[in-house]
Amino acid sequence: MKLTIKQDNLAKALNSIGRIATARAGLPILANVLIRTDGNKLIVAATNLEVAITTTIGAQVEEQGALAVPARLFTEFIGNLPHANVELETDETKLKISAAGYKSTINATLADDYPAIPEPTGENSFTLVADKLKEAISGVALVAGNDVTRPILTGVSLCTNDGQLCMAATDGYRLAEDRVMPLDSELSAIVPSSTLTDVARLLGPAKEVEIKYNDEQIAFIIGETSVTSLLIDGKYIDYINLIPTNTSFTIMVDRSEFIKITKIAELFARETAGSIILEGDPTGKTLSVRSITSQLGDNTSSIDAEIEVSGTEDCMVSLNSKFLLDALNCIEGDRVIMSFNGKMSPVLLAGQNANYRHVIMPVKSW
Numbered sequence: 001m002k003l004t005i006k007q008d009n010l011a012k013a014l015n016s017i018g019r020i021a022t023a024r025a026g027l028p029i030l031a032n033v034l035i036r037t038d039g040n041k042l043i044v045a046a047t048n049l050e051v052a053i054t055t056t057i058g059a060q061v062e063e064q065g066a067l068a069v070p071a072r073l074f075t076e077f078i079g080n081l082p083h084a085n086v087e088l089e090t091d092e093t094k095l096k097i098s099a100a101g102y103k104s105t106i107n108a109t110l111a112d113d114y115p116a117i118p119e120p121t122g123e124n125s126f127t128l129v130a131d132k133l134k135e136a137i138s139g140v141a142l143v144a145g146n147d148v149t150r151p152i153l154t155g156v157s158l159c160t161n162d163g164q165l166c167m168a169a170t171d172g173y174r175l176a177e178d179r180v181m182p183l184d185s186e187l188s189a190i191v192p193s194s195t196l197t198d199v200a201r202l203l204g205p206a207k208e209v210e211i212k213y214n215d216e217q218i219a220f221i222i223g224e225t226s227v228t229s230l231l232i233d234g235k236y237i238d239y240i241n242l243i244p245t246n247t248s249f250t251i252m253v254d255r256s257e258f259i260k261i262t263k264i265a266e267l268f269a270r271e272t273a274g275s276i277i278l279e280g281d282p283t284g285k286t287l288s289v290r291s292i293t294s295q296l297g298d299n300t301s302s303i304d305a306e307i308e309v310s311g312t313e314d315c316m317v318s319l320n321s322k323f324l325l326d327a328l329n330c331i332e333g334d335r336v337i338m339s340f341n342g343k344m345s346p347v348l349l350a351g352q353n354a355n356y357r358h359v360i361m362p363v364k365s366w
Contacts (some may be wrong), residue, residue, distance in 0.1 A: 001037055001065025001090040007081050007099060009057045013044045014075040016202055016225060017053040021046040021071035033074060034114045035088075036066030042088075045117045046071060051195050052117050053202075055225040065090050066111035073106060120219030120226040122212030124185050128165075130206040130222070136167045136178040137200040139330040139356055144193035145171035155190035157236040158218075168239050169193065172361075174323050175242055176330070179355040189218055190232040199227050243359055244348045247339040248311025251280050253287050253303055255336045255351065259328050261301035265291040266321035268299040274322050275363050278338075280315035282307045291321075313342040318363050327358040 014033065023031035027049075034045045040061050045054040067090050077097065078086065084100040095106045137156075145153035156169045165183040169176055199220045203209070210221040219228040265276040271293035279288045287305040292298040309315060317340050328336060333352025340347040340362075349358045 002063040003059045003061040005059040011079045013055045017046040018071045018075040032068040033071045037061045037064045051229040068109040068114040118228045122214045125212040130203045137196045140169045140176045141193045141196045143174045143176045144169040152234045155232040159188045175359040195229040248341045249315045250308040251338045252306040257303040261289045265289045274320045276321045277318045280307045
């Protein structure tokens with residue numbers, strides 16, 4: 001292999017894929033990235049056997065070839081080169097690199113020893129707006145669980161419901177759903193949340209994303225870059241039943257003010273695992289956020305609120321402050337609507353975007 005390529009293009013490609021190149025026990029080859037030529041293009045790819053990222057860059061290719069190169073060293077070396085043309089040349093299992101007075105040789109591995117990179121193919125496909133996908137991932141993936149003994153909950157559900165593509169995730173303590181777009185084709189897949197995080201990171205200035213899928217894998221094609229991932233096997237929980245419908249209390253507040261008083265309450269809630277108490281006053285038209293600890297002291301902050309009441313219970317609930325802040329930061333618009341039935345009922349939060357819903361389970365603090 002012998003070629004010339006722009007430093008910034010190669011550095012960008014390596015930064016896009018290098019983070020998934022991590023050695024596993026017995027498989028040190030996975031700590032490499034695969035580089036191979038295809039006509040006048042250089043293909044850079046990496047996989048951890050569950051997800052693969054591939055990107056294609058234009059290059060002046062003199063000789064075709066392929067090699068598996070240590071990802072971290074290669075990425076950091078190319079990233080520190082000046083913005084100039086970079087020459088890559090292979091000599092058996094060595095990669096020779098030269099650019100603007102810099103020369104280096106990296107010991108590499110034969111490409112034949114690298115695992116096969118799956119092609120982004122699927123029996124079904126559709127296209128969606130990149131900004132909408134990024135927004136949905138940001139609002140949903142953060143609530144996916146990390147308990148490997150419950151693999152279903154470490155993923156994000158992508159499914160069609162009443163003609164809508166819905167993205168949802170839950171860790172058992174909170175739930176987020178975004179109805180992304182109308183979709184005619186049937187889809188029912190559980191995508192690892194880490195895969196979607198990688199996809200969001202790679203979207204950049206892209207305008208559209210093509211999604212291809214079958215029963216075993218899903219691929220996100222973003223320009224010249226593709227992310228192909230295995231799906232999590234199993235059936236996702238029926239989360240729709242966890243979203244409150246008829247509620248006794250509806251509280252509307254200014255989102256930025258709600259964030260401020262929640263952050264302050266969180267400072268005093270460290271001793272109680274982040275537990276804070278929210279209490280609505282329909283007469284005074286205020287929402288109070290309170291935290292009490294034996295060592296640090298106590299705090300109560302109030303903001304103006306519009307409150308609708310149809311029940312007889314106290315308009316009060318206790319939530320995890322971090323979960324509440326995560327939800328508030330995902331909600332769009334200047335106003336937040338919080339709906340619930342009582343102290344021990346789940347709380348539904350929504351904003352300007354009617355397609356996005358966030359549910360938090362209460363914690364017992366009294």
